[in-house]
Structure formats: C-alpha cells, structure tokens
Amino acid sequence: MSDQSITSPSAIPDTRRRVPAGRLIVYAVALAIALCLAFAPFLFPDVRAQEVAARICVFIVLVASYDLLIGYTGIVSFAHTMFFGLGAYGTAMMLKAWGPGFDAIMIGGGLGVAAALVLAVLIGLLSLRVKAIFFAMVTLAAASVMMVLANQLSDFTGGEDGFTYQVPRLFSPAFKLVTDADGKVLRLFDVPLNGKIAAYYFVFLGCLVLFLAMMRIVASPMGTVLQAVRENELRAEAIGYRVVSYRTAIFCISAVIAALAGVLRAVWLKYVGPEVVLSFAIMIDILLMVVIGGMGTLVGALIGVVLMSLAQFYLKDVMEIAAEATAGVPLLPDLLNPDRWLLWLGLLFILLVYFFPAGIAGTLMKKGHHR
Amino acid sequence: MSDAILRLDDVHTDIGQYHILHGVSFDVPEGGVHVLLGRNGAGKTTTLRTIMGLWRARKGAIVFRHHDITALPTPDIARLGIAYVPENMGIFGGLTVEENMRLATGSGQFDKDRLDRVFALFPAMEKFWTKQAFALSGGQKQMLAISRAIIEKRAMILIDEPTKGLAPAIIRAMIAAFREIAADTTILLVEQNFLFARALGRGVTVIDDGRIVHDGDMAALAADEGLQTKLLSLSLDAQH
Amino acid sequence: MTEISSHLNRFGGVYLLPVAIAALAFALIGVPSTWVTLTVAGLAMGMMIFLMASGLSLIFGLMDVLNFGHSAFVSFGAFIAASTLAALAGWVAGDSAILNIAALLLAVAAATAFGAAAGWFFERVIVKPVYKDHLRQILITIGALIVAEQLLLAIWGGAPVAVPRPKVLEGSLIIGDVAIEIYRIFAFLLGLAVYVAMHFALNRTRIGLLIRAGVENREMVEALGFRIDRLFIGVFMAGSALAAMGGAMWAGYQGLITPALGGELMILVFIVVIIGGLGSIEGSLLGAILVGLLANYVAFLFPKLSLASNMLLMMIILLWRPFGLKPAIKG
Numbered sequence: 030m031s032d033q034s035i036t037s038p039s040a041i042p043d044t045r046r047r048v049p050a051g052r053l054i055v056y057a058v059a060l061a062i063a064l065c066l067a068f069a070p071f072l073f074p075d076v077r078a079q080e081v082a083a084r085i086c087v088f089i090v091l092v093a094s095y096d097l098l099i100g101y102t103g104i105v106s107f108a109h110t111m112f113f114g115l116g117a118y119g120t121a122m123m124l125k126a127w128g129p130g131f132d133a134i135m136i137g138g139g140l141g142v143a144a145a146l147v148l149a150v151l152i153g154l155l156s157l158r159v160k161a162i163f164f165a166m167v168t169l170a171a172a173s174v175m176m177v178l179a180n181q182l183s184d185f186t187g188g189e190d191g192f193t194y195q196v197p198r199l200f201s202p203a204f205k206l207v208t209d210a211d212g213k214v215l216r217l218f219d220v221p222l223n224g225k226i227a228a229y230y231f232v233f234l235g236c237l238v239l240f241l242a243m244m245r246i247v248a249s250p251m252g253t254v255l256q257a258v259r260e261n262e263l264r265a266e267a268i269g270y271r272v273v274s275y276r277t278a279i280f281c282i283s284a285v286i287a288a289l290a291g292v293l294r295a296v297w298l299k300y301v302g303p304e305v306v307l308s309f310a311i312m313i314d315i316l317l318m319v320v321i322g323g324m325g326t327l328v329g330a331l332i333g334v335v336l337m338s339l340a341q342f343y344l345k346d347v348m349e350i351a352a353e354a355t356a357g358v359p360l361l362p363d364l365l366n367p368d369r370w371l372l373w374l375g376l377l378f379i380l381l382v383y384f385f386p387a388g389i390a391g392t393l394m395k396k397g398h399h400r
Numbered sequence: 401m402s403d404a405i406l407r408l409d410d411v412h413t414d415i416g417q418y419h420i421l422h423g424v425s426f427d428v429p430e431g432g433v434h435v436l437l438g439r440n441g442a443g444k445t446t447t448l449r450t451i452m453g454l455w456r457a458r459k460g461a462i463v464f465r466h467h468d469i470t471a472l473p474t475p476d477i478a479r480l481g482i483a484y485v486p487e488n489m490g491i492f493g494g495l496t497v498e499e500n501m502r503l504a505t506g507s508g509q510f511d512k513d514r515l516d517r518v519f520a521l522f523p524a525m526e527k528f529w530t531k532q533a534f535a536l537s538g539g540q541k542q543m544l545a546i547s548r549a550i551i552e553k554r555a556m557i558l559i560d561e562p563t564k565g566l567a568p569a570i571i572r573a574m575i576a577a578f579r580e581i582a583a584d585t586t587i588l589l590v591e592q593n594f595l596f597a598r599a600l601g602r603g604v605t606v607i608d609d610g611r612i613v614h615d616g617d618m619a620a621l622a623a624d625e626g627l628q629t630k631l632l633s634l635s636l637d638a639q640h
Numbered sequence: 641m642t643e644i645s646s647h648l649n650r651f652g653g654v655y656l657l658p659v660a661i662a663a664l665a666f667a668l669i670g671v672p673s674t675w676v677t678l679t680v681a682g683l684a685m686g687m688m689i690f691l692m693a694s695g696l697s698l699i700f701g702l703m704d705v706l707n708f709g710h711s712a713f714v715s716f717g718a719f720i721a722a723s724t725l726a727a728l729a730g731w732v733a734g735d736s737a738i739l740n741i742a743a744l745l746l747a748v749a750a751a752t753a754f755g756a757a758a759g760w761f762f763e764r765v766i767v768k769p770v771y772k773d774h775l776r777q778i779l780i781t782i783g784a785l786i787v788a789e790q791l792l793l794a795i796w797g798g799a800p801v802a803v804p805r806p807k808v809l810e811g812s813l814i815i816g817d818v819a820i821e822i823y824r825i826f827a828f829l830l831g832l833a834v835y836v837a838m839h840f841a842l843n844r845t846r847i848g849l850l851i852r853a854g855v856e857n858r859e860m861v862e863a864l865g866f867r868i869d870r871l872f873i874g875v876f877m878a879g880s881a882l883a884a885m886g887g888a889m890w891a892g893y894q895g896l897i898t899p900a901l902g903g904e905l906m907i908l909v910f911i912v913v914i915i916g917g918l919g920s921i922e923g924s925l926l927g928a929i930l931v932g933l934l935a936n937y938v939a940f941l942f943p944k945l946s947l948a949s950n951m952l953l954m955m956i957i958l959l960w961r962p963f964g965l966k967p968a969i970k971g
Contacts, residue, residue: 174951375786478865490860
C-alpha cells in the first residue's frame with residue numbers, strides 16, 4: 030500500500046490525459062457485469078440464475094460498502110454482517126407483523142437502518158480512537174453477540190431456523206406487471222413480465238442507487254480526507270482533520286448502506302435467518318470478495334463478487350471431479366471434497382494478500398501507468 | 401581525520417514518502433563530546449536513528465571503527481558498543497530502576513565499580529533503585545536513561561536532546577556529569593540549546609534541512625560571533 | 641471521592657471487581673450451595689480461558705501482532721486431546737488413578753506440543769512476512785484461520801466428538817450440601833499453576849525481563865542490543881502452546897466437542913483480552929476470572945443473557961478504562 034501512496038500524486042495528471050490500459054480493462058469488465066445484471070432476467074431466464082443475479086447485486090453493494098472501510102479508510106470491521114442483518118431482520122419482522130405492504134418495508138427497514146446507525150455510532154466512538162486491531166476485536170465481539178441474540182430470541186427472530194413472510198403483491202410471481210389485450214401476462218423476449226421481474230428490478234435499481242451514492246462519496250472531499258488518513262494518520266491529524274470524527278462518520282455511512290442492502294435482500298428472499306444474513310461465513314465471503322476484487326477501488330467489488338459467486342458453483346464441481354479421481358489416495362479426497370472448497374479459497378486468499386494485496390482491479394489499474 | 405570513530409558519508413534517509421536526509425557527511429572524532437546542532441525538523445533525530453539502524457539509509461555509508469554498519473541490524477550495532485539515549489528517553493516505565501539498568505548490561509550482572517560511579521554521578525538512582533521508573537520525575541528519567549548508557553563500557557553514546565524540558569539547575573548538573581562521562585568515551589550529542597552545547601562540545605556540526613551547513617571546532621564557532629549569528633539564526637530556535 | 645478510590649486501590653483496586661461480582665451474585669442467588677458450585681465453575685472456566693487469552697495478549701503486547709488464527713490452536717488442542725484420550729481408552733477407564741491422570745496429562749502434553757510446533761510454523765510462514773502491516777496481518781491470519789478450520793473438518797469431520805474423561809476426575813466432591821465437580825478443581829489448579837509459572841518466568845528471569853521491556857518499547861530493547869525477533873518466536877510458540885493446552889482442558893471439561901468450539905471460545909478470549917488490557921498476564925487473569933464468573937452466574941440467573949452479559953461488561957469497562965483494566969505500561 031505504501032508504494033501506491035508514493036506513486037499516486039504524480040500519477041494523477043497522467044491518468045487525466047490518457048486512460049491507462051489496465052484501468053480501461055477494469056472499467057470495461059465492470060460495465061459488462063453491470064449490463065449483464067441490468068438485463069439478467071432476459072439474458073438468464075431460469076429461476077436459479079435469477080437468484081444468483083439478485084444475490085450478486087446485493088453483495089456488490091455490501092462489499093463496496095465494506096470497501097469504504099477497509100480499502101478507503103484502513104479500518105477492519107467484523108460487524109458488517111451485523112448491520113446487514115439488522116436491515117434484513119428489521120424489514121422481515123415488520124413484514125411478518127403487519128403483513129405484506131410497502132409501509133412495513135419502509136418502517137421496518139427504517140428501524141433496522143436506524144438501529145445499525147445507533148450501534149455504529151456507539152462502537153465508533155467507543156473504539157475507533159484506539160488501534161485498528163483493537164477495533165477489529167471489538168466489532169468481532171459485537172457481531173458474535175448479535176448472532177447469539179438472533180439465535181436465542183427465537184420468539185422474535187425464529188431462532189436458528191429463521192422465518193418466512195409475505196412481500197407486497199407487486200413482487201409476487203403471480204402478479205401481472207404488464208398485461209396484453211386478453212388480460213394475460215405480456216411476454217418480452219419470451220420472458221413473462223410478472224412480479225418476479227418487478228422484484229428483481231426493485232433490488233437492481235436499489236443497488237444501483239446505493240453504488241452510485243458510494244461512488245459520489247469517494248469522489249467527494251470526504252473521500253480525499255479519508256485516504257489521507259489512511260496513508261498517514263498523524264499527518265492528517267496535524268493538518269487539522271479530526272481523524273476520529275471522519276472515521277466514525279464513514280463507519281456510520283458504511284453501516285447504513287449495509288443495512289439498506291439488508292432491506293433489499295429481505296424483500297427479495299422472503300426469508301431471513303442467521304445463515305443468510307448474519308453468519309460469520311458471510312463476513313468471510315465479504316472479506317474474500319473485497320480482497321480478491323481489489324481494496325480501495327469500489328469497482329473491484331463487482332469483480333470480486335462475480336468471481337466468488339462463480340467459484341462457489343464451479344470450484345465445487347472441479348473439486349468433485351478431483352476428489353473422485355484421487356479416491357484411492359489417503360486424506361487427499363477429504364481435502365478435495367466439495368465441502369472443503371473454503372480450504373482452497375483460504376489458501377488462495379493468503380497467497381493473494383501476500384503477492385497481490387491490491388487485488389485484481391487494483392493490480393490491473395496499476396499496470397496501466399507507464400513509468 | 402583518520403582518528404574518526406564514526407564517519408557518515410553521503411547518507412540519505414527517507415521516512416515513508418518524505419526525503420529527510422539529503423546526503424549527510426561528517427566525522428565524529430574519538431573522545432570527548434561532538435555536538436550536532438540544528439533546529440526542529442533539521443534532521444538531527446533522523447541522523448541518530450539512522451546511525452542506530454532504527455531507520456535505514458537509502459544511500460550512503462556509515463562506518464564505525466572500520467565496520468560498515470549501514471545495513472547492520474540495530475542489536476548488532478548496539479553490541480559494537482554504541483549506546484543510544486533517544487529524545488523520549490526510552491525508559492521502561494513498568495520496570496524498576498534496577499531492572500532498567502540491569503537490561504542495559506550485556507550479562508545481566510552489574511560491574512560494582514561502574515555502578516558506584518553511576519550512583520556518585522546520579523544519587524537519585526540509588527535512592528529510587530527499587531521504584532518503578534514511571535514514577536520518576538522528568539530529570540530523573542533522563543538521568544536513568546544516561547545511567548543505562550554508561551553502566552557498561554561503551555565506545556560511543558548517542559544522546560538526543562537531553563536538556564529538553566529540564567530546569568536550569570538540572571542542566572548545570574548534567575554538564576558536570578557529561579564532562580566526566582566524556583573522559584573515557586565518545587559522545588555524539590544532538591542539541592538545540594547552544595549554551596549547553598558550547599559548554600561541552602569540542603567539535604560541532606550544524607545541520608539544516610537534512611544537509612550539513614557547517615562543520616568545525618566549537619571553540620572557533622564560539623569565538624566567531626559573525627558565523628554564530630549566521631548559523632544560529634539559520635539553525636536555532638528563537639527561544640534560545 | 642478520591643479518598644475512597646485511594647482506599648480501594650490500597651485493598652487491591654480493580655482486583656476487587658471479581659469479589660464484588662461474586663458478592664452481588666451471592667445476594668441475588670440466595671442459596672449458598674448453588675453459589676459455591678457456580679463460583680467454582682466460574683473460576684475453572686476462567687482459568688481455562690486464561691490459558692487461551694494470556695498467550696494472545698503477550699503476543700500482541702510484544703509485537704503488535706493479533707493472531708486471528710489463535711482460535712485454531714484452541715480447536716486443534718481440543719481435538720488432539722480428544723484423540724489422544726480415545727487412543728488411551730484403557731488408561732482412561734481403568735481403575736488406576738495414576739494411569740487416569742497420566743492419560744489426561746499425556747493428552748494435554750500432546751496438544752501443547754502441537755500448539756508449540758504449529759505456533760512456530762505460523763510465526764515463520766504466516767505472520768513474519770507481514771509484520772508492521774496491520775491490515776494485511778489481520779487478513780492473513782483470518783485466511784490462515786479459514787484454512788485451519790477446514791483442515792480440522794477434513795481430519796475429524798463435522799460431527800461432535802465425545803471426549804472420554806479420566807475416571808478419577810469423574811464425579812463430584814460433596815462437602816455438606818455443596819457439590820463440586822472434581823474436574824473443575826483440577827482445571828482451576830492447572831490454570832493457577834500455569835499462571836504462577838508465567839508470573840515467575842516474567843518477573844524473576846532475564847528472558848522475562850526482556851519480554852516485559854519488549855512489550856513496553858520494542859525499539860529500545862533492540863537499541864540495547866537484544867534480538868527481539870528471536871524472543872518473539874519463543875513467545876509466539878509459548879502462546880500458541882498455551883492456547884492448545886486451554887483447548888485440551890476445555891475438551892475434557894465439555895465432554896463433547898464440535899469444530900465450532902474454537903470460534904465460540906475466541907469471542908470470550910477477545911473479550912477477556914480487551915477488558916484485561918493488552919500485553920499483561922495479570923490483566924488476562926483478571927479478565928478471564930471476571931468473564932468466567934459472570935458467564936456462570938448469569939447463565940443461572942438469566943439464562944438467555946449469558947454471552948450478552950460479557951459483551952455488556954466489555955462495553956462498560958471500555959467506557960471506564962479505554963485500554964482495559966490492567967494494560968501493560970507503554971514507554
């Protein structure tokens with residue numbers, strides 16, 4: 030990271046004149062992913078692919094909001110799924126209590142986001158003034174307690190099993206979004222324009238707005254200050270920036286965005302449970318995605334999320350084949366068991382942090398500078 | 401200057417992305433006190449830390465008694481007989497005075513004669529022998545830091561601004577102590593306080609903006625008021 | 641006010657906290673025999689957590705390295721002890737008290753030895769390349785944790801493993817109407833012995849002096865001529881070994897272990913290290929006892945709030961003392 034900081038000041042005028050090749054590739058890939066997601070219901074009409082596309086949308090926002098912390102500010106938090114979960118549980122519990130309706134989504138989601146904000150302020154003020162490692166520990170402890178609470182307060186949260194609920198009729202597959210003259214669902218490119226489409230675009234547009242908002246934050250003066258803090262905390266403090274306030278502010282912003290992503294997830298899934306919105310496994314996923322994609326780039330989130338999502342499906346297939354091929358060898362089939370895919374991803378992750386700490390997007394973007 | 405105990409030759413040091421030392425060269429002759437003068441931020445502390453290996457020279461060479469120590473790890477440099485008294489004194493506050501000093505002995509055993517000498521120089525050390533060091537006053541901490549440096553026979557002691565924040569009476573006591581210490585070892589003293597420097601120094605090097613701007617005898621500098629005004633206005637704070 | 645606090649300090653200061661909590665719990669529980677049982681359970685649990693936490697705290701204090709993979713040592717320690725005990729089933733279930741104890745000690749020793757060896761590997765291969773870079777350090781040790789947990793699953797599978805308990809340590813001591821599990825006494829005594837040994841090593845030996853000085857100011861120790869990196873690998877190995885020892889003791893305590901055990905305990909360990917203050921074993925002991933007692937009292941009084949109570953304790957202590965109760969003095 031330090032070498033980045035040395036080259037960047039002189040590199041800025043350079044990039045304005047001509048966009049380096051690496052940066053171009055990254056943006057092209059990101060744009061292609063965005064376009065695929067924008068037209069996903071028509072490009073990949075089967076139900077499973079739509080599930081994956083909706084998950085990718087939400088995770089891009091989740092990972093990008095985490096990147097605001099880890100990449101742009103150098104803060105390591107393990108409480109990100111806690112905020113995500115608060116948004117999701119708030120929405121879900123209200124939908125369950127009041128029945129399907131946009132009022133429930135607004136109020137429940139709003140409460141979840143507010144809870145996330147309050148917790149973020151508390152944690153931030155309490156522990157952002159001390160060492161990064163200390164903060165990581167505190168957030169990890171907080172997130173674990175939230176997880177335990179969700180498991181134990183089963184009267185409200187459904188415990189480990191979670192619970193299902195109804196979403197507004199507009200989002201149900203039976204809803205006819207656009208009808209033809211006979212009152213039947215209109216089909217576009219052979220895809221029925223029903224409530225499922227409405228739900229997908231609700232998620233997609235919500236994520237798009239949140240992502241663009243984050244791009245705006247990063248480009249704002251605040252983004253510049255945060256990067257200054259990351260590069261040299263003492264200096265930023267000496268110049269007169271109140272480092273703790275800035276850190277707390279970005280931690281809150283990131284928490285709110287994560288909670289909003291949780292709202293979108295809850296509306297899409299019609300189910301919440303610790304496994305899908307709170308678990309430490311999701312936190313690990315987010316970490317892997319942000320590091321693989323590239324910390325401090327935002328667009329890296331798109332690449333990281335898509336790659337990880339593909340890997341989750343295809344790596345398992347490859348391992349299954351490899352495990353069968355090595356069936357006679359001791360221990361090896363166990364290690365190649367598709368359930369052990371995280372083992373290999375973990376190894377990959379370690380190697381990546383050693384050799385390409387900038388991730389895919391970061392490494393490619395640096396390549397463009399001819400010097 | 402073949403009698404130099406320490407020689408810096410075109411030393412460049414970066415801290416992070418900042419270039420602090422721009423080719424520092426000077427010799428420290430064997431014996432007595434050599435003063436490195438300069439104002440805040442001139443590069444004095446960086447020079448000492450670079451000699452000690454706590455920051456690395458990007459370019460240039462540091463030679464101590466024919467050993468090239470430029471790339472040596474800090475502990476190895478210390479074991480060649482160089483003691484370091486940093487600006488913040490580097491006292492271990494949770495350890496007692498005794499433990500602080502015991503650490504500074506290579507073997508863990510005190511040499512009785514040297515210990516007596518330390519106690520004679522700084523009676524407070526004997527008085528607070530079993531007390532935790534964080535309870536000492538600022539001046540006593542400075543005395544402990546210096547005691548730690550002299551509890552073993554050292555070829556050279558690097559001292560960073562020992563008079564900072566000390567009362568005039570304590571500074572006068574320090575001058576006496578330093579004269580005695582310098583009788584059998586070489587001291588490289590970083591200072592901003594010209595009066596203190598003039599009372600002790602034999603040779604003087606003036607540094608500004610990471611470059612050496614003057615190198616010569618203290619006596620000559622003390623006598624030449626014109627040069628003093630020129631260098632002092634350049635290199636010293638208005639407070640002195 | 642200041643007078644009261646100076647009086648409190650004279651009688652032990654923050655060390656009075658566990659006593660205060662125990663007294664409060666006594667008032668709330670009201671039944672002396674229950675209170676004694678819970679207190680002994682809390683002390684035993686605290687001592688086992690102390691084993692896991694003290695190493696982490698020292699490693700952090702000395703080198704500013706927080707090993708998120710620490711919990712892997714705990715898990716591996718537990719499973720290695722379980723396998724060792726299973727292999728020595730004859731000794732464990734036999735009538736000879738000596739063989740009973742020997743089996744347990746062997747299991748703990750095997751776990752501890754593994755912890756030391758794994759600690760060596762961790763420090764050399766995983767952590768060393770990323771000293772001084774906190775962000776990458778956290779990421780790398782998390783990566784190592786993922787890999788270690790997966791290895792654990794690959795070797796022992798995901799199902800719970802039963803841990804045979806040596807016969808002589810089964811059952812309870814009955815004094816009047818108070819029943820105390822013998823294993824808990826054993827765990828407490830072992831933890832206490834380790835604490836005393838560590839305290840002695842840190843305060844009476846030269847290596848200990850170097851470690852205490854290094855925790856305060858690493859740079860100055862080097863400037864005095866000591867190779868702190870050699871010191872550090874020793875501390876890392878010792879800390880990892882203690883974590884594995886704690887895991888082994890925990891396995892015997894629980895009787896049934898799952899691969900999730902390390903991760904679950906890690907939260908408690910972090911809370912202990914945070915409230916105790918980083919870098920001091922006295923702080924770790926104090927924090928561990930507090931957490932152990934509170935966990936047991938609250939589990940009895942308000943069963944649903946057990947872990948949350950420790951979180952609350954951490955929050956309150958952080959508000960009161962941002963660096964913990966007994967942090968090592970820094971420079």
